[in-house]
Ligand SMILES: Cc1cc2nc3c(=O)[nH]c(=O)nc-3n(C[C@H](O)[C@H](O)[C@H](O)COP(=O)(O)O)c2cc1C
């Protein structure tokens with residue numbers, strides 16, 4: 001159930017206000033060096049509290065290795081890392097327990113799990129678990145030698161000037177969404193398959209596993225629907241499949257073309273907006289006004305780039321393992 005990947009299998013576990021969140025990666029090649037300092041850059045990029053508009057909740061976010069690592073290198077056995085939760089404020093959630101937050105998982109979780117779910121901090125649904133994805137992504141990036149995966153924010157609240165987009169939300173005392181683009185350079189042609197394991201299918205599957213992602217498009221994406229064929233076709237320039245334009249975003253027939261892989265995701269505005277809103281009160285049974293108090297990201301998109309890079313790297317590493325382009329033992 002809570003597993004993703006074919007040869008490189010990822011599972012994540014834990015709750016935002018439980019003792020820890022964690023990740024197990026199975027199928028990793030043996031002999032891959034994993035010094036702790038190699039995790040720091042991406043984990044720091046994901047951390048909250050570093051910039052305006054992100055949660056002030058501060059966690060250390062350093063991996064603790066429980067298995068799969070010996071003498072600083074992967075053993076080939078399942079690798080498990082955990083990230084303790086130490087800065088939780090669960091009382092915030094007791095106060096609004098009567099009100100399932102619109103746009104958050106509170107109500108669906110209660111419906112599905114009958115009230116047994118850990119609702120504190122969004123429990124297992126929380127963006128907190130993306131620390132696990134980022135750590136696993138650091139390892140996947142190491143497997144992608146010569147391939148660069150980079151994501152950046154394209155706009156916040158429809159505004160390409162990110163600071164301006166964010167300031168509008170701060171002034172409005174409301175949350176805001178955004179668009180994040182991911183580009184991959186150096187991906188060889190031949191990864192992916194025509195149907196269920198198309199590069200787009202797998203990346204979409206992985207991207208939608210990030211909480212708050214509501215849309216994805218590859219290359220020209222939805223704009224392709226408004227083009228004529230001649231405009232959209234990417235003229236092929238040589239036997240390597242290099243093309244003059246890249247409306248396909250680096251994938252045709254579900255298979256990587258060797259051109260740059262380009263896709264964008266839509267990140268919704270944080271449901272836990274500071275604004276007063278209404279919800280069905282599960283104690284009184286009536287619809288009432290309430291507001292969320294707590295330490296929330298005003299703009300989740302600010303935190304998404306390293307997470308998107310991570311899931312992208314995981315998908316591509318899995319596909320390249322299948323293509324036998326990554327060895328089973330790293331020497
Ligand atoms: C890095 C990250 C941080 C997030 N921070 C918050 C937050 O502070 N408050 C909140 O309500 N939702 C936050 N979310 C989004 C919720 O986790 C998400 O909306 C919720 O689990 C419901 O899932 P859905 O939006 O995919 O439907 C965050 C998501 C990510 C990826």
Ligand SMILES: C=C(O[C@@H]1CC(C(=O)O)=C[C@@H](OP(=O)(O)O)[C@H]1O)C(=O)O
Pocket residue numbers: 016048055057059088089092121122125126127128129131211294295296297
């Ligand atoms: C803890 C993180 O983000 C959390 C994601 C989140 C949510 O609802 O997704 C809600 C907030 O949780 P809390 O109310 O416990 O502060 C964020 O802080 C993190 O990203 O490490």
